[in-house]
Amino acid sequence: MKKQKIKQPLTVDQKIRRRNFLSFGIFGTLGAAAYGGWKWLYHSPKETAGVTAGAHAPLRRALNKTELFFRRLTFNESHLVKTYPVEMAAKTVRHNSDIGSEGDVNIDEWRLKIIRRDKSTLNISYNEILALPKTELVFDFKCVEGWDQIQHWSGVRFNDLLSHFELHEETKMSYVGLMTPDEQYYVGLDMPSAIHPQTILAYEMNGKPLPPKHGKPLRLIIPVKYGIKNLKRIGTITFSNRRPPDYWAEQGYDYYSGL
Numbered sequence: 001m002k003k004q005k006i007k008q009p010l011t012v013d014q015k016i017r018r019r020n021f022l023s024f025g026i027f028g029t030l031g032a033a034a035y036g037g038w039k040w041l042y043h044s045p046k047e048t049a050g051v052t053a054g055a056h057a058p059l060r061r062a063l064n065k066t067e068l069f070f071r072r073l074t075f076n077e078s079h080l081v082k083t084y085p086v087e088m089a090a091k092t093v094r095h096n097s098d099i100g101s102e103g104d105v106n107i108d109e110w111r112l113k114i115i116r117r118d119k120s121t122l123n124i125s126y127n128e129i130l131a132l133p134k135t136e137l138v139f140d141f142k143c144v145e146g147w148d149q150i151q152h153w154s155g156v157r158f159n160d161l162l163s164h165f166e167l168h169e170e171t172k173m174s175y176v177g178l179m180t181p182d183e184q185y186y187v188g189l190d191m192p193s194a195i196h197p198q199t200i201l202a203y204e205m206n207g208k209p210l211p212p213k214h215g216k217p218l219r220l221i222i223p224v225k226y227g228i229k230n231l232k233r234i235g236t237i238t239f240s241n242r243r244p245p246d247y248w249a250e251q252g253y254d255y256y257s258g259l
């Protein structure tokens with residue numbers, strides 16, 4: 001008679017060994033895949049330094065897609081940033097870097113230069129800006145370096161300035177570029193953020209004309225963005241359908257820098 005092999009139920013030890021084998025197999029494979037992916041990204045070419053810099057090209061492609069996704073999902077012109085009663089505004093306003101806005105400036109000689117779509121330019125004096133409708137804003141200013149402060153700014157809403165000077169064709173473009181008079185500091189903004197109702201060209205801080213270190217005579221205040229985009233001492237404004245140069249994006253910071 002042939003001996004029949006009876007299938008025995010697995011012992012506890014066998015079960016454990018089998019499960020260990022399976023888990024190590026699965027985690028090992030996932031780990032190897034993750035390592036392979038990381039190595040691929042690590043060795044992938046860096047993006048060509050231009051408007052943005054410092055990231056590996058595939059990562060930048062992913063970042064750009066993520067930016068568009070969140071812009072479409074979360075940005076809404078009618079959504080306002082939280083504002084505060086004026087008494088809550090800091091009396092001693094924090095100060096950060098002064099690239100392109102060091103020292104003083106002569107207000108009588110200063111002009112805001114706006115380059116229209118057709119390349120013709122507008123040269124606007126300080127007094128012409130003061131004559132436009134005034135908007136006040138008390139909000140929590142946030143710097144990427146990790147500080148924030150409730151501050152009080154006033155000036156002309158950027159959108160009001162655009163309508164006053166009939167820059168309708170320009171608002172149909174995708175981006176706005178701002179530069180200091182010496183072109184040492186420059187930022188690029190997407191049009192929806194630029195024409196947001198709380199984006200202002202400020203000439204006052206705590207009800208007084210801007211001191212030189214806070215952007216005399218005119219600075220950008222854009223609460224939907226981090227501090228880096230709030231350019232001090234505006235010299236020139238341009239419009240384009242391609243992203244304008246941006247000082248910090250060239251150093252590897254996020255181009256959009258939205259909140």
Ligand SMILES: Nc1nc2c(c(=O)[nH]1)N[C@H]1C(S)=C(S)[C@@H](COP(=O)(O)O)O[C@H]1N2
Nearest residue numbers: 094095096097098099101143185227230232
């Ligand atoms: N011209 C110019 N504007 C600038 C900067 C700069 O270095 N130069 N720094 C930016 C940064 S990083 C921040 S946080 C704010 C700080 O503004 P404040 O100095 O008025 O606090 O200005 C922004 N605008």
Ligand SMILES: [Mo]
Nearest residue numbers: 143144227228
């Ligand atoms: Mo900043």
